[in-house]
Amino acid sequence: xxxxxxxxxxxxxxxxxAGAGLVAAELSGYRRVWGVxxxxxxxxxxxxxxxxxxxxxxxxxxxxxxxxxxDAEAIxxxxxxxxxVAELAALDRRERNYDRVEVTGAVxxxxxxxxxxxxxxxxxxxxxxxxxGSVEGRARLREGLAEGTAVVSRDYLEKVRAxxxxxxxxxxxxxxxPVWDLDRVDLxx
Numbered sequence: 001x002x003x004x005x006x007x008x009x010x011x012x013x014x015x016x017x018a019g020a021g022l023v024a025a026e027l028s029g030y031r032r033v034w035g036v037x038x039x040x041x042x043x044x045x046x047x048x049x050x051x052x053x054x055x056x057x058x059x060x061x062x063x064x065x066x067x068x069x070x071d072a073e074a075i076x077x078x079x080x081x082x083x084x085v086a087e088l089a090a091l092d093r094r095e096r097n098y099d100r101v102e103v104t105g106a107v108x109x110x111x112x113x114x115x116x117x118x119x120x121x122x123x124x125x126x127x128x129x130x131x132x133g134s135v136e137g138r139a140r141l142r143e144g145l146a147e148g149t150a151v152v153s154r155d156y157l158e159k160v161r162a163x164x165x166x167x168x169x170x171x172x173x174x175x176x177x178p179v180w181d182l183d184r185v186d187l188x189x
Contacts, residue, residue: 035067062144
């Protein structure tokens with residue numbers, strides 16, 4: 001076991017993960033893409049669903065999320081935060097469209113943020129993990145694209161943009177996917 005475990009956030013984790021000791025970081029060899037989706041027609045206890053903000057209905061769409069795709073020439077900016085075993089297990093459950101992959105050798109600490117609220121650690125002194133789209137999550141997006149039913153939730157897009165904050169050098173444009181006003185509803189287990 002290394003000195004510490006870290007998670008590299010590049011999408012919604014940028015806004016949702018508020019752990020102490022966050023540092024600005026970059027991941028080499030990957031690019032940020034819309035790569036996975038959840039099938040909104042399925043009900044999965046303990047997961048989430050999306051309702052149309054306009055009429056409260058549950059549209060039968062595939063809701064797309066950001067992913068990382070190998071690209072030898074690319075660099076993804078984000079932030080890394082230290083996690084303990086319990087936090088890592090909770091993130092594994094939350095990130096059910098993704099696999100946790102070790103990226104230690106490809107991550108570089110950029111030295112913290114200008115915003116003092118972000119804390120800042122003295123380097124990434126252990127293993128670094130990133131959540132990369134699972135085979136199933138990527139297949140769902142392909143299905144939604146083929147059917148013309150893949151969409152991006154406006155709230156998710158705005159959350160990612162807010163999380164990028166000072167790192168916003170690469171706006172995650174929805175690549176032609178329609179952006180819908182959807183309300184996320186967390187389902188009981």
